[in-house]
Every structure is written in C-alpha cells, then in structure tokens.
Amino acid sequence: MTDQTVLDQAARPEFHPRWYRKRLSTWWWLGEWHYLTFILRELTSISVAWFVVLTLFQLRALLHGPEAYARFAARLESPIMIAVNAVAFCFVTFHTITWFNLAPRAMPVRMGGKRVPEFLVAAPNFVLWIAVSALVAWLLLRTP
Amino acid sequence: MADKIVLEIARYAPDRDEKPSFQSFEVPLRKEWVVLDALNYIKDRVDGTLTYRWSCRMGICGSCGMMVNGEPKLTCATFLSSYGKNATVRVEPLRYFPVVRDLVTALSDFLVKLQKVKPWLIRNDQPPLSQGEFLQTPEQLDLYKQFSMCINCTLCYAACPVVGLDEDFVGPAALALAQRYNLDSRDQGAAERLATLAHPDGIWGCTFVGECTRVCPKHVDPAGAIQQYKLTAALDWVKSFLLPRGHEDAPREAGHD
Amino acid sequence: MSESTSNSSKAKPSNEAFLWLLFSAGGVVAAVLIPIQLFLFGLAFPLGWLPQPRYEHLMALVQSPLARLYLFVLCSLPLFHWAHRFRFTLYDGLQVKHLNEVIFAFCYGGALLGTVLAAYLLWSI
Numbered sequence: 413m414t415d416q417t418v419l420d421q422a423a424r425p426e427f428h429p430r431w432y433r434k435r436l437s438t439w440w441w442l443g444e445w446h447y448l449t450f451i452l453r454e455l456t457s458i459s460v461a462w463f464v465v466l467t468l469f470q471l472r473a474l475l476h477g478p479e480a481y482a483r484f485a486a487r488l489e490s491p492i493m494i495a496v497n498a499v500a501f502c503f504v505t506f507h508t509i510t511w512f513n514l515a516p517r518a519m520p521v522r523m524g525g526k527r528v529p530e531f532l533v534a535a536p537n538f539v540l541w542i543a544v545s546a547l548v549a550w551l552l553l554r555t556p
Numbered sequence: 557m558a559d560k561i562v563l564e565i566a567r568y569a570p571d572r573d574e575k576p577s578f579q580s581f582e583v584p585l586r587k588e589w590v591v592l593d594a595l596n597y598i599k600d601r602v603d604g605t606l607t608y609r610w611s612c613r614m615g616i617c618g619s620c621g622m623m624v625n626g627e628p629k630l631t632c633a634t635f636l637s638s639y640g641k642n643a644t645v646r647v648e649p650l651r652y653f654p655v656v657r658d659l660v661t662a663l664s665d666f667l668v669k670l671q672k673v674k675p676w677l678i679r680n681d682q683p684p685l686s687q688g689e690f691l692q693t694p695e696q697l698d699l700y701k702q703f704s705m706c707i708n709c710t711l712c713y714a715a716c717p718v719v720g721l722d723e724d725f726v727g728p729a730a731l732a733l734a735q736r737y738n739l740d741s742r743d744q745g746a747a748e749r750l751a752t753l754a755h756p757d758g759i760w761g762c763t764f765v766g767e768c769t770r771v772c773p774k775h776v777d778p779a780g781a782i783q784q785y786k787l788t789a790a791l792d793w794v795k796s797f798l799l800p801r802g803h804e805d806a807p808r809e810a811g812h813d
Numbered sequence: 814m815s816e817s818t819s820n821s822s823k824a825k826p827s828n829e830a831f832l833w834l835l836f837s838a839g840g841v842v843a844a845v846l847i848p849i850q851l852f853l854f855g856l857a858f859p860l861g862w863l864p865q866p867r868y869e870h871l872m873a874l875v876q877s878p879l880a881r882l883y884l885f886v887l888c889s890l891p892l893f894h895w896a897h898r899f900r901f902t903l904y905d906g907l908q909v910k911h912l913n914e915v916i917f918a919f920c921y922g923g924a925l926l927g928t929v930l931a932a933y934l935l936w937s938i
Contacts, residue, residue, distance in 0.1 A: 430570040431570070431654035431655060431656055431662055432568055432570070432573075432575055432576060432654065432655040433654045433655075436652075436717075436720045436721055440717060440720065440721075441717070443626075444626070446765075446766075446767055446770065447717060447765070447767075450717075450763075450765045450766070450767075451902070454763070454898055454899075454901070454902045455902065457894060457895040457898035457899050457902070458895070458899065460839075460843045460847060460891045460894060460895050461891070461892060461895035461899075461923075463843075463847050463850070463851050463891070464887075464888050464891055464892050464895075464927055464931075465927075466851075466854070466855070467850070467884070467887065467888055468888060468927065468930055468931060468934065470854065471875070471884070471931070471934040471935065471938060472934055474868075474871060474872060474875060474938060475934060475937055475938050478868040481868050481871070482868070485858070485859070485865065488854065488855065488858070488859040489859040489860075493855075493859070494855075494856065494859060494860065497851065497855030497856055497859075498855075498856060500851060500855065501848065501851050501852055501855060501856060504843065504847045504848050504851055505848050507840075507843060507844060507847075508843075508844040508845070508847075508848055511840055511841070511843075511844040512844060514764065514766070514783075515841075517764075517777075517779060517780040517783045517784075518780075518783035518784055518786065518787050519784070519787060520780070520784065522698075525694070525695040525698065526698075527698070537844075540845065541844065541845050541848075544845050544846065544849075545845075545848065545849035548846070548849050548850060548853075549849055549853060551874065552853060552866050552871075552874070553863060553864070553866065555870070717905065718905065721904075721905055754827045754829070754830060755827055756827065756829060760827060760829040760830075760833065763901050763905060786830075786833055789827075789830050790830040790831075790833055790834045790837075792830070793827075793828070793830035793831060793834075794830075794834070797831075
C-alpha cells in the first residue's frame, strides 16, 4: 500500500460513525463583519476595472477630436455618472488603504536583525501616494 | 444569590440525531472561570454525556478550540465574565470541520494536510555526529520563530472561509508550519515542499482574508507566512522561467513508488 | 491528486505564480495612480471644483512618449489585477467553481482585450 492510500484512508475511513457536515451558504460572507469587509475589499477590483474602461473611452474621445472630447466630458457631468464615480472613488481609495496596510505582510523588513513594525513600512507608501497624486494633479491643472 | 450565566451548547449524537441542536445549561458565574470551567462543571454535575476535548487548560495543547458566540476561541482562555452577567454564551464545535459528537470535530483531514507539507527538518546530507550540533544565530532563529509557535489548535481553520469553501485547501496552520521549516537555516527541504505549497490547493488558494491571523491565540500570523511564501514562490517561478536549465532540480523523494 | 514529481524530475512552481505577480503589480499601480485621476476626471472637473484642462493641454500631455507608456501601464496592469481578484471573488463569493474555465477566460481575456485596446489607442493618439 502506498503512502498516499494510507493517507486517503485516514482522511475518509470507510466505516465510521456518521459525521455532521454543514454546507457553506452562498451568503457566508454576510455572516460576519470581517468577512463582509473582506468581500468589499475584493469588490474594489470592479471599480479599478471601471476606471480603466473610463480611461479607454477618454483616450478614444481625445483621439476623435475636441468636439468628441467635449461630449465625453459632458457625459461625465450627468448625475448618474457622478454617483457612479463617487462610489468608485470610495472603492479605489479603500483599495489603496487596504493594499498599503497589507503589503508589508508579504515582505517583512528587517533592520539590525529586528523586524521593522508594519506601520513604519506602510507609511512611506502613503507618502509616495500623496506625492505622486500631487504631481499628477499639478501636471493636469497647470496652464502652460 | 450567586450570579449565573447560561450556556447554549450544541449537542449532536450521530446514532440519534440528523443534525445538531442546542441545549441550555445554567452555570455559576465565577469571576475567574473560563468557558472550559463551565463545560467541566456541566459534565461533572449536570450532564455527564457532554462530550468535548480539553487537556492542559492553559493554552498550550490546542485541544479545547470551539466556537464561542460565533468566534473561534480556546475555551480555556476565554473568561465567562467577559460576556457579562445574565449573558447567554453559545458554544459550538469549530466551524468547517465535520462534527463527530457534541463539541468534538474530526481532525483527520487536517492531520493529512499537515503531513503533506512535511513539517520536519529535511536534509540532503547527514553530517556525522562528530561534527556536532547545527548552530543557529538569534537572527536566524528570528526568521522563523513566530511560525514555530503554532499549537495546532485549528482555530485558524475555523476562521478561514476558503477552508469552508474548498475541502482540499491545505489551510493556514499547515502552510505556516511549512514556511517555519522553509525558513529554518538547518532545513534543506524547500524544493521538496514546493509541489504541495505552490499549488492551487496550497498558497494559491489563499485570498488573504486575514481572519486566521486575527483568531490565532499564539500570534503565529499564518496569513503573513502564506503571503511571504507567495512572494518566494513567485520569484522562484521567475527564476525557473528565465533560467530553465540553470534552475536546481528538486531532490527526488526517497522511497516514492 | 497526482504528484507532480512522478512526471518530472523537478517540481516546477505552478503558473499561478505569474498571475499573482501581475495581480500584485496591478494592485500597486492601481493603489498609487488611480485615486487621483478618478477624483479629478470623475468628480472635481465635472462638478466644477477645479478648472477643466483644455483639450489642447491634454493632447500635448498624452502625446509625449513617457505619457503614452504611463497610460499604457495604468490601463493594462490594473486590468490584470481586476482579472485575478474578480476570478477569486467569483470562486469564493458565489461558489461557482464549476464554471472555472469560463471565468478564467472572461477575466484574463477581458484584461488582454483592454490591454490591446489601450495599446491601439495610445499608438494612434
């Protein structure tokens, strides 16, 4: 008998008392606050994709000339688009915050043999985010 | 009149019941009592058929893990008084495991998964005894020490939704323990563990929910261990992609048919 | 479950590693660069909080090679981040694992499509 067969038998023996096994509901993630915040964090990816779609349409509008771009910009002013983008903005910001807070767990930083506390590893990322955002905003807003 | 607290305990007898039901017990609320004390009180004085695991009653053996008010907890480390006077404390077997009886879960699946990751020192060579013991600096110890604190209590399995969703997912404790050995300077078995770990049922099944770390009574941080190994496996993939011939062969498993 | 060591002399890390690397890279790009641009174009400019940049200014910015590269990375990598994350959300959240191949094709196929579209648009501008 190979090792694998022995292991399989140990896991699910042929003759054993009936075990009770509960099946997980499709709404398992509503059962707990931490599960819900996890799913919300995962759903931020939809807003990320939405931004890319928006940007692709924006690039296409730029390609087609000033009138096309003006129409694109006007469409963004409708209440529905504002609402959608406001929600999307909240989600992508949530992504940023959770991402920078979690990333240090994948890359523990050690200095002088001791582990650097996680918020010290996360903090420079936030600083970078603010700095780059300021740069992008400046590039877009300056009038040459 | 001494304070009392009510425990609602899941009961399940496989020869009698189709599914678990709850039974209420009133128990004295003593200031220094933990949930395990209440369970022992019930078993000693009220209902001797109540079935549950426990041993050291000091948070090191990992036997007494149960769901207390929906949270995976070591019952020997959970004070009754933290639930308040006249509270109802719901005690259930650990989530996502088959229930054998009352509060006892079937752990054989977990043990199989634990064995799969080879949580022991693997050497390619066996230095002679005359060479003396392996030496390790405090810095080398620090690399894996946190992950060595695991007491196999499986609270993390009860917290992880992927464990509940996927029967084959190796799970937080096993993956953290694999990483404990991968990071041990005395170990040479990282390549041998790769197939089990860098697998859709291994680390790639983990979506970094992080609940395992939150509930761990020994602060092992299995989520951190898994993410670190994801990075290692990813860099390993890049190396094997860029240098397919230069990549070291994994040692063949001894005695594998 | 078949052991990979029975087929090859070396255990090769699963190709999931590559998809995870794309997910991580996309996650960083999205985290750093998306909020400000979404804020400006999605809220600040349409609502009049800040003056709209003129078409000529935007075109001048976009046409520089550095900006084209920047925008390509901004459009491509976050899509792969979405693909990976959304794929797992469908597996876990909705437990539709039996639609494995369909989900995989939809997610990564979508990301590839977006990448190609971005490349085309940024080449043509």
